[in-house]
Amino acid sequence: MKLEYTCSGCKKQNKYTPVVATRGDLQMKVGDEVNVNCGHCGKQDKKHINRIDGVVDNKIILIAIVASVIVTIVLWNFYGAIGSITGVIPAFVWMYETKAANNFNSYKIRRR
Numbered sequence: 001m002k003l004e005y006t007c008s009g010c011k012k013q014n015k016y017t018p019v020v021a022t023r024g025d026l027q028m029k030v031g032d033e034v035n036v037n038c039g040h041c042g043k044q045d046k047k048h049i050n051r052i053d054g055v056v057d058n059k060i061i062l063i064a065i066v067a068s069v070i071v072t073i074v075l076w077n078f079y080g081a082i083g084s085i086t087g088v089i090p091a092f093v094w095m096y097e098t099k100a101a102n103n104f105n106s107y108k109i110r111r112r
Helices: 023-030 058-106
Strands: 002-006 013-016 033-037 044-048 053-055
Touching (some): 013 033, 053 058
Antiparallel strands (some): 002 013, 002 053, 033 044
């Protein structure tokens, strides 16, 4: 999972670097509002942590696909078709990433 926010000036998605498991952990780490700087237009802004969203990190899923293909090829030589069971590794990684993003996004902080 990675964290992203939308720039209020150019409306582009930007990555937010401190990655934590829950929005409550993010609040404990940085407070209710964070200063962000858009990588596209350079606008500096304050965002409430409810405006930061967790999204599935496709790079991790791609790495899981590549690792699954390599492990499947290696195990195919030793165990035959049973080695193809490792082809479900990317599905498990995708489900984990989706669940982590959903857990982060489902919890909102009360505004003061």
